[in-house]
Amino acid sequence: MKVYETKQIRNVVLLGHGGSGKTTVAEAMSFVAGNISKMGSISSGNTISDYDKEEIKRGFSISTSLVPVEYEGESGSLKINLLDTPGYFDFVGEVEEAVSAADAAIIVVNCKAGIEVGTVKAWEICEEYGLPRIFFVTNMDDDKASYRELLLKLETRFGRKVAPFHLPIRENEKFVGFVNVVKMKGRRFTHLSDYVECEIPDYVEANLKIAREALMEAVAETSEEYMERYLSGEGFSDEEISGALKDNICNGDIVPVMMGSGIDAQGFKALMMAIEKYFPSPDFKECVGVDVSNGEHFTAKYNKDVSLSARVFKTIVDPFIGKYSLVKVCTGTLKPDSAIYNVGKETEEKSGKIYVLRGKSAIEVPELVAGDIGAMAKLSVTTTGDTIALKSAPILYHGPKISSPYTCMRYKIVNKGEEDKLSSGLSKLMEEDLTLKHVNDTANRQTLIYGIGDQQLEVVVSKLLDRYKVKIELSRPKVAFKETIRQKVEAAGRYKKQSGGHGQFGDVKMSFEPSGDLEKPYVFEETVFGGSVPKNYFPAVEKGIAECCVKGPLAAYPVVGVKAVLLDGSYHPVDSSEMAFKMAATIAFKDGFMKAAPVLLEPIYTVSVIVPDKFTGDVMGDLNKRRGRVLGMESVNHGKQLIKADVPMLEMFGYNTELRSMTGGMGVFSYEFARYEQTPGDIQKKEVEARASKLDADAE
Known part of the structure; x- marks a missing residue:
C-alpha cells in the first residue's frame, strides 16, 4: 500500500x-x-x-x-x-x-x-x-x-x-x-x-x-x-x-x-x-493537547512536516495475529525503527515496523503521515490512550473517553492450577477492551468481573476458553453485608482449661455498645482498676475482639461500629496467658454481641438513570420495587430525564438488562457507593438462615 x-x-x-x-x-x-x-x-x-x-x-x-x-x-x-x-x-x-x-x-x-x-x-x-x-x-x-x-x-x-x-x-x-x-x-x-x-x-x-x-x-x-x-x-x-x-x-x-x-x-x-x-x-480539524515541557496548551494542524506526535486509540491483542497498537498520527511522520517516547509513562520505545491493518491482515508501509491511521506491533509499554512523540517535543493528548462498566458478575476458575493462564488471558482481554474491569474482593472472598452488559461478559468467558484454554463460570456476586449492634450490654467471658502442668485461665468482664462510626470495625478501651487484669494482657483482649470482627456472630459478615470496653476481670499468676485472655474476650464478644440487638447492614448505592421522558414513570416504578428511594429528577439534553435514587446493592443485580428492556435500549445508568443502612427484618432473617452453615463451620 x-x-x-x-x-x-x-x-x-x-x-x-x-x-x-x-x-x-x-x-x-x-x-x-x-x-x-x-x-x-x-x-x-x-x-x-x-x-x-x-x-x-x-x-x-x-x-x-x-x-x-x-x-x-x-x-x-x-x-x-x-x-x-x-x-x-x-x-x-x-x-x-x-x-x-x-x-x-x-x-x-x-x-x-x-x-x-x-x-x-x-x-x-x-x-x-x-x-x-x-x-x-x-x-x-x-x-x-x-x-x-x-x-x-x-x-x-x-x-x-x-x-x-x-x-x-x-x-x-x-x-x-x-x-x-x-x-x-x-x-x-x-x-x-x-x-x-x-x-x-x-x-x-x-x-x-x-x-x-x-x-x-x-x-x-x-x-x-x-x-x-x-x-x-x-x-x-x-x-x-x-x-x-x-x-x-x-x-x-x-x-x-x-x-x-x-x-x-x-x-x-x-x-x-x-x-x-x-x-x-x-x-480540517486541529489536534489539541498539552506541551509537557512547559505545561502549556498545545494546538496544531495535522501537518507532516513538524515533530512527530500520535495517539494510541486502540489495542488489539490476538494470540494468532499478535499485539498491535492502533495509532492516529497527529503531527509529523511515523517511520519504522524510530525512537519514540511514551509521554505519559516517560518511557522510550522503538517503533519497529509500521503497518496498515485491513481486518486481520497487516500490510507493511514505509511511513504514516499526519492524519493517517495505522499500527505498530509489539510495543511493550504503550497501551490504549497513550501518546507517543519525540522526547525533544513531548506532546500529551487525551485518550478516548470510555464508558464505565457497572454490570458485575462473580467468577470462579473451573480447573485448579490454571490461575496463571487465567490471569494472563484476562489481562490481555482488558488491554483490548477498556470497559472490562477485574476486582479481587478479599472481604467477601470472591473475584469479580465488570462489563457494560451480560452479553459482553458471556463473550469474555468464551474468549478465555477459545483463545487461552481456561474455563471460568459466572455467578451472582455476593453482597458485602456487615454486622453491628444497636444496644449497650455487658458480658463476661471466662476461659479455663486444665490438662496437666500449667493450665489456661483468662477472665474478663466487658461492655459492648454502638460506636457511631461505621467506618471502623471496633473501638477498644479499658477502665480496669486495681490490676484485676494486668496491663500486659490488654493487647490480647483487643486481639480477641479484632479477630471476632472479621466474621461476626450473626451471619459471619465483617463487624463494624462496635465499642468494646474492658471493665474488669481476674487472672491466675501461673495459668493466665495472652492466649487465655484472647479466648476469654472472644467468648465475651460473641455472647454480648448477640444480646445487643445485632443487625445486618446492607450497602446502599446512589443510582443515576438517564432515560427519555416517556420512560420516567416505568423506571421510577421499577426503582421503587427494588426498595429504592427516588431522590429527584432533572431534565438533561435531548428530551431526557436524569433520575437519582438510593437503592440497596442487593436489588441491583440484573438491572442493566431490565433497564434496556423497559426503555428499548435507550436507558443508561451509573452508580456509586453511598453508605450502609440497616437491612429490613425479612431480608436479614433470610440471610442469617442462609449463612448458618458458615457459623457452624467456624464453631467446629
Missing part, C-alpha cells in the same frame, strides 16, 4: 444499530473500489472486518476493525480509513475508541427496520464529538422497504438538518437506480455500483421538488449574498452548491441521506464520491 498525503485521507467511522449492515457496507466499498476480488458475507463468516472467531460464531461485530479503502476519485487517489464498529450496546467501548480517531461518520440505517435505538445513539455520539455525518440507507433491494416513510421519520426525529441527496428509482418493485437531488439527474445501475444517466421518472417529481427546495434553502443560509440571490429567485451554479454543501456538511448543519443495497453492492460508488467531496480530510 502506498503512502497517502493528509489531504488524500478520510477517517470515517461506521455507526448504527446492530444488524443494520455496517460490516456489509465496509465489504461492499472495498469490493467496488477494487480492493478485494469477491465480497464476503456475514452468514459465510468471511468478511474483512468480522474475522474474530466469536464474531463469526455469533454473526455480529464485537470489536472495531480498520478497513482502509483505496479509491480512485475525481481528484485522484483517496484512502478512506473505515472504522467498522459493533452495533450492540455492550461493546460501546469499541465505538468510543473508533469515534475518537474519526473525522466523520456514516450512520447506517436499514430501510425496512427504520430508525432504531442504535440509530439514535449514533446520532447522539456524533453530536457529542461534533462529527460530520451521512445517513446511508441499506436494504433498498427489499421492495417492502419504504424510503419515503423512513425519510419522514428521519426528518421528524433529527430535524431540518436531514437532507435527502438521493431519491429511489424503482421498476417492477425493484431498486434500479436513484435520482441525484444535488445534480438533478437520474442514475440507473448497470453493473454493481456503476450507473448511467437516465430520465427522472414522473412519480419522483413531486418529492424531488420538495427535496431540492430544502437543499437550496440550506445553500442560501450559508451567506447573506446567497440568501439575497435565493430570495430574488436566482439560482446557484454547481460549484457554488457543492462548496456550500461541503461547508454545511463539515459543520454538521446538513446531514445528507444516501442509499444503496449492500448485498447487490449498489450505491457505493456514489457514497465514496460523496465521502471524497463532502467529508473533511484530517487537517
Whole structure:
C-alpha cells in the first residue's frame, strides 16, 4: 500500500444499530473500489472486518476493525480509513475508541427496520464529538422497504438538518437506480455500483421538488449574498452548491441521506464520491493537547512536516495475529525503527515496523503521515490512550473517553492450577477492551468481573476458553453485608482449661455498645482498676475482639461500629496467658454481641438513570420495587430525564438488562457507593438462615 498525503485521507467511522449492515457496507466499498476480488458475507463468516472467531460464531461485530479503502476519485487517489464498529450496546467501548480517531461518520440505517435505538445513539455520539455525518440507507433491494416513510421519520426525529441527496428509482418493485437531488439527474445501475444517466421518472417529481427546495434553502443560509440571490429567485451554479454543501456538511448543519443495497453492492460508488467531496480530510480539524515541557496548551494542524506526535486509540491483542497498537498520527511522520517516547509513562520505545491493518491482515508501509491511521506491533509499554512523540517535543493528548462498566458478575476458575493462564488471558482481554474491569474482593472472598452488559461478559468467558484454554463460570456476586449492634450490654467471658502442668485461665468482664462510626470495625478501651487484669494482657483482649470482627456472630459478615470496653476481670499468676485472655474476650464478644440487638447492614448505592421522558414513570416504578428511594429528577439534553435514587446493592443485580428492556435500549445508568443502612427484618432473617452453615463451620 502506498503512502497517502493528509489531504488524500478520510477517517470515517461506521455507526448504527446492530444488524443494520455496517460490516456489509465496509465489504461492499472495498469490493467496488477494487480492493478485494469477491465480497464476503456475514452468514459465510468471511468478511474483512468480522474475522474474530466469536464474531463469526455469533454473526455480529464485537470489536472495531480498520478497513482502509483505496479509491480512485475525481481528484485522484483517496484512502478512506473505515472504522467498522459493533452495533450492540455492550461493546460501546469499541465505538468510543473508533469515534475518537474519526473525522466523520456514516450512520447506517436499514430501510425496512427504520430508525432504531442504535440509530439514535449514533446520532447522539456524533453530536457529542461534533462529527460530520451521512445517513446511508441499506436494504433498498427489499421492495417492502419504504424510503419515503423512513425519510419522514428521519426528518421528524433529527430535524431540518436531514437532507435527502438521493431519491429511489424503482421498476417492477425493484431498486434500479436513484435520482441525484444535488445534480438533478437520474442514475440507473448497470453493473454493481456503476450507473448511467437516465430520465427522472414522473412519480419522483413531486418529492424531488420538495427535496431540492430544502437543499437550496440550506445553500442560501450559508451567506447573506446567497440568501439575497435565493430570495430574488436566482439560482446557484454547481460549484457554488457543492462548496456550500461541503461547508454545511463539515459543520454538521446538513446531514445528507444516501442509499444503496449492500448485498447487490449498489450505491457505493456514489457514497465514496460523496465521502471524497463532502467529508473533511484530517487537517480540517486541529489536534489539541498539552506541551509537557512547559505545561502549556498545545494546538496544531495535522501537518507532516513538524515533530512527530500520535495517539494510541486502540489495542488489539490476538494470540494468532499478535499485539498491535492502533495509532492516529497527529503531527509529523511515523517511520519504522524510530525512537519514540511514551509521554505519559516517560518511557522510550522503538517503533519497529509500521503497518496498515485491513481486518486481520497487516500490510507493511514505509511511513504514516499526519492524519493517517495505522499500527505498530509489539510495543511493550504503550497501551490504549497513550501518546507517543519525540522526547525533544513531548506532546500529551487525551485518550478516548470510555464508558464505565457497572454490570458485575462473580467468577470462579473451573480447573485448579490454571490461575496463571487465567490471569494472563484476562489481562490481555482488558488491554483490548477498556470497559472490562477485574476486582479481587478479599472481604467477601470472591473475584469479580465488570462489563457494560451480560452479553459482553458471556463473550469474555468464551474468549478465555477459545483463545487461552481456561474455563471460568459466572455467578451472582455476593453482597458485602456487615454486622453491628444497636444496644449497650455487658458480658463476661471466662476461659479455663486444665490438662496437666500449667493450665489456661483468662477472665474478663466487658461492655459492648454502638460506636457511631461505621467506618471502623471496633473501638477498644479499658477502665480496669486495681490490676484485676494486668496491663500486659490488654493487647490480647483487643486481639480477641479484632479477630471476632472479621466474621461476626450473626451471619459471619465483617463487624463494624462496635465499642468494646474492658471493665474488669481476674487472672491466675501461673495459668493466665495472652492466649487465655484472647479466648476469654472472644467468648465475651460473641455472647454480648448477640444480646445487643445485632443487625445486618446492607450497602446502599446512589443510582443515576438517564432515560427519555416517556420512560420516567416505568423506571421510577421499577426503582421503587427494588426498595429504592427516588431522590429527584432533572431534565438533561435531548428530551431526557436524569433520575437519582438510593437503592440497596442487593436489588441491583440484573438491572442493566431490565433497564434496556423497559426503555428499548435507550436507558443508561451509573452508580456509586453511598453508605450502609440497616437491612429490613425479612431480608436479614433470610440471610442469617442462609449463612448458618458458615457459623457452624467456624464453631467446629
